[in-house]
Amino acid sequence: MKFLVCISNVPDTTTKITFTPDNKEFNKAGVQFVINPWDEYALTRAIELKEAQGAGTVTVLNVGEADTEPNIRKALAIGADDAIRVNAHPKDAFFVAQQIASIAKDGGYDVILMGKESIDYNGFQVHGMVGELLGIPTVAPAMKLDMSGNTATLEREIEGGKEIVEVNTPFVASCQQPMCEPRIPNMRGIMTARTKPLKVVEPTGDAARTEVAAFALPPQKQGVKLIPAESAGELIKLLRNEAKVI
Amino acid sequence: MSVLVVVECDGGEVKKSSLEVASYGSQVAQMLGTTATAVAVGEATEANLAKLGEQGITKVLHDAEPRLKDFVNGAYTKLIAAAAQKEDAKIIVLANSNIGASVGSRLSIRLQASIATNVVELPKTDGGSFTVKRGAFSGKAFADVKLDGDRKIIAVKKNSIEALHQAGKTAQVEAFSAQLSDADFADAPKQVVMQDQAGGILLPEADLVVSGGRGMKGPENWNLIEDLAKALGAATACSKPVSDVDWRPHHEHVGQTGITVSPNLYIACGISGAIQHLAGVNSSKVIVVINKDPEAPFFKAADYGIVGDVFDVLPKLTQAVKELN
Numbered sequence: 001m002k003f004l005v006c007i008s009n010v011p012d013t014t015t016k017i018t019f020t021p022d023n024k025e026f027n028k029a030g031v032q033f034v035i036n037p038w039d040e041y042a043l044t045r046a047i048e049l050k051e052a053q054g055a056g057t058v059t060v061l062n063v064g065e066a067d068t069e070p071n072i073r074k075a076l077a078i079g080a081d082d083a084i085r086v087n088a089h090p091k092d093a094f095f096v097a098q099q100i101a102s103i104a105k106d107g108g109y110d111v112i113l114m115g116k117e118s119i120d121y122n123g124f125q126v127h128g129m130v131g132e133l134l135g136i137p138t139v140a141p142a143m144k145l146d147m148s149g150n151t152a153t154l155e156r157e158i159e160g161g162k163e164i165v166e167v168n169t170p171f172v173a174s175c176q177q178p179m180c181e182p183r184i185p186n187m188r189g190i191m192t193a194r195t196k197p198l199k200v201v202e203p204t205g206d207a208a209r210t211e212v213a214a215f216a217l218p219p220q221k222q223g224v225k226l227i228p229a230e231s232a233g234e235l236i237k238l239l240r241n242e243a244k245v246i
Numbered sequence: 247m248s249v250l251v252v253v254e255c256d257g258g259e260v261k262k263s264s265l266e267v268a269s270y271g272s273q274v275a276q277m278l279g280t281t282a283t284a285v286a287v288g289e290a291t292e293a294n295l296a297k298l299g300e301q302g303i304t305k306v307l308h309d310a311e312p313r314l315k316d317f318v319n320g321a322y323t324k325l326i327a328a329a330a331q332k333e334d335a336k337i338i339v340l341a342n343s344n345i346g347a348s349v350g351s352r353l354s355i356r357l358q359a360s361i362a363t364n365v366v367e368l369p370k371t372d373g374g375s376f377t378v379k380r381g382a383f384s385g386k387a388f389a390d391v392k393l394d395g396d397r398k399i400i401a402v403k404k405n406s407i408e409a410l411h412q413a414g415k416t417a418q419v420e421a422f423s424a425q426l427s428d429a430d431f432a433d434a435p436k437q438v439v440m441q442d443q444a445g446g447i448l449l450p451e452a453d454l455v456v457s458g459g460r461g462m463k464g465p466e467n468w469n470l471i472e473d474l475a476k477a478l479g480a481a482t483a484c485s486k487p488v489s490d491v492d493w494r495p496h497h498e499h500v501g502q503t504g505i506t507v508s509p510n511l512y513i514a515c516g517i518s519g520a521i522q523h524l525a526g527v528n529s530s531k532v533i534v535v536i537n538k539d540p541e542a543p544f545f546k547a548a549d550y551g552i553v554g555d556v557f558d559v560l561p562k563l564t565q566a567v568k569e570l571n
Contacts, residue, residue: 119502165434
């Protein structure tokens with residue numbers, strides 16, 4: 001079975017967010033970039049399923065410029081077999097989805113996995129766009145994925161519960177907790193990752209449908225109003241009479 | 247040309263987030279000098295759909311196909327696309343829910359529309375451009391996004407828009423069939439499992455949330471969280487370390503990689519306020535932090551705080567709520 005796992009390169013989760021002076025771009029200076037945490041679930045589960053089947057391949061795909069390669073190598077160190085980088089700045093979800101669909105179509109992948117969303121743009125869109133572009137089912141967000149032959153059983157989160165869904169390959173799923181315990185690379189993986197193939201391809205077209213006009217930070221908080229612990233009940237009165245939220 | 251609003255229903259009722267979406271859609275329609283039509287998904291009663299008039303909806307399309315009771319991505323996408331074609335909708339508004347985002351992204355390809363999710367304000371239409379404000383960087387920033395093209399899809403974040411209530415107004419409910427075939431139900435769920443929700447309040451829909459962290463010491467102490475939540479009519483939540491050690495189920499985990507919430511009130515009990523947790527809650531209108539460590543970083547993001555032991559403070563709060571009621 002051929003797995004395609006799409007990963008994005010995002011600022012580390014503890015990063016203080018700042019922007020360039022014109023507020024058009026995220027300020028990358030001094031920021032550590034990591035594999036999108038949601039994508040790590042997709043990557044690890046694909047590797048686990050390949051190992052369980054004893055056959056198949058896991059290909060990692062990233063749409064990004066050359067500075068994303070350290071994290072692509074990290075994905076290879078975790079256990080992916082090979083990687084493809086589409087050499088382009090990821091303009092928007094539509095642009096990225098087109099690149100993924102194009103690679104997927106040519107590569108004949110059975111299962112396409114990715115994280116539910118990226119922690120920087122929080123779009124939750126790419127999986128659905130890829131599914132629709134390829135005309136195959138999408139299950140999002142998936143909390144569990146098991147395979148039996150060409151049939152997958154997934155648990156999909158819904159508000160207040162879950163759906164158990166069965167689909168046949170090929171399909172797209174976006175992943176989230178508690179699908180698996182993401183793996184970290186070991187020394188052997190790091191060594192072998194250096195020799196695994198990483199193919200760089202040019203993008204298919206340059207169409208995007210959205211553009212960020214400006215980023216902004218939320219307004220600063222006014223400061224905390226402290227209530228003494230011994231008169232904790234006063235807080236409830238303040239929440240009703242001052243904040244008017246209860 | 248019209249605005250189409252996707253209304254999610256559950257157990258016959260229109261979800262609260264969909265009342266907000268309907269209000270958003272009708273205000274956009276007013277800005278553009280047109281009307282807003284809704285298409286209902288899920289199990290809905292005609293009486294409840296007619297009440298969408300209070301949110302400014304003039305007409306509701308309702309496909310009574312019983313298999314649409316539970317979410318089916320293929321069928322929902324086809325139904326909404328058919329409604330959009332029928333109404334010649336240039337703007338489609340959905341909730342930024344698992345259903346809304348799943349369907350919205352597929353629809354954007356099918357209808358060749360631009361899309362923005364996580365939207366928190368009404369659009370701006372200055373000088374021919376169409377711009378929406380959306381949350382980004384896990385709630386740590388906002389982005390003004392220009393949507394191109396003839397058709398646009400907007401997924402509205404919960405609790406970002408005040409629902410309108412224009413008493414006495416009703417919408418016309420119209421039977422609608424999207425001519426769905428068995429193939430459209432290929433990804434229908436084999437089973438739907440609902441989880442126990444404290445007090446029956448869904449966390450993503452809640453106006454009030456009481457949340458616990460490792461400072462609660464163990465799952466056996468969660469009755470203190472639940473007692474306050476019950477008195478307030480709030481949902482319960484937890485931090486990631488708590489769900490990681492199985493004190494509480496995953497669906498209560500709030501944070502960067504869990505559920506993002508934006509209630510009117512978020513009460514954090516025994517949670518220090520790691521940046522990843524803040525990312526999931528910092529769009530709450532009012533944040534209360536209770537922690538015995540005065541240096542806990544969460545106090546910097548809080549509106550109200552109590553430096554004290556949660557085991558001492560929580561019963562006092564619960565008692566005070568009961569006295570107030």
